[in-house]
Amino acid sequence: MKIKNILILVLVLLAAYGILVAVAELPPYGMPDNPVHNQVSERYINEALNDTGVPNMVTAIVLDYRAYDTMYETIVLFTAALAVVITLKSYKGGSKT
């Protein structure tokens, strides 16, 4: 038991070291030359109104550029509701299972 605990501690410290090294490599917050400010976000900001005719950029991205993603999000909701209904719903009488 003791050796196992020490092993777990070493593993946790190794994982923490890896994560902290990754955090130290992060670009500074809010700088204009960060990797997130690439041509994709520029394209959205400049062209969303022309491409979709919708002033709300979030809706333009969610329901036009990323419409597939939203479709599968609704399917995820459907599956979640289906799983809950199958697991929890009890039919009175017990014959309709």
Next chain:
Amino acid sequence: MKDFILKRMAAIILPLMCMYGFYVIFHGHISAGGSFAGGIIVGLSFIAYSTIYGLEKGKIKLPEKILTLTESYGTLWYVIMGMVGIVKGAPFLANKLAGLNPGTPGALSSGGLISLLGLGVGIRVASTMVTLFFTMKEEQT
């Protein structure tokens, strides 16, 4: 619950809340908000109703048949709206590419398919919330 003040206040607030949810759904493309948030508000109004007045009355307001229909056809509505692109000879879920007129930005009937897709998503989210609540509440009692 038997609280008189709560019931009267809910009778005043909840219809406006439901209407506001539909407002957020329908105006999702021209103002802040969107179909997910609007669907949550619509679902919450029904959840609050059946919390305050009891599950039986909530089920009278929103029968299981309607819930099943919206639950089943919300996603299907989305997919059918996506088929408009294929019918017009463009990729699935295409909007401007399919030649639909985006309209003037800021008008209620603008954005081509976007408001219709948003309606599907909003109904979907609302019915999912209400179904989850009804099923769990039923199991609890």
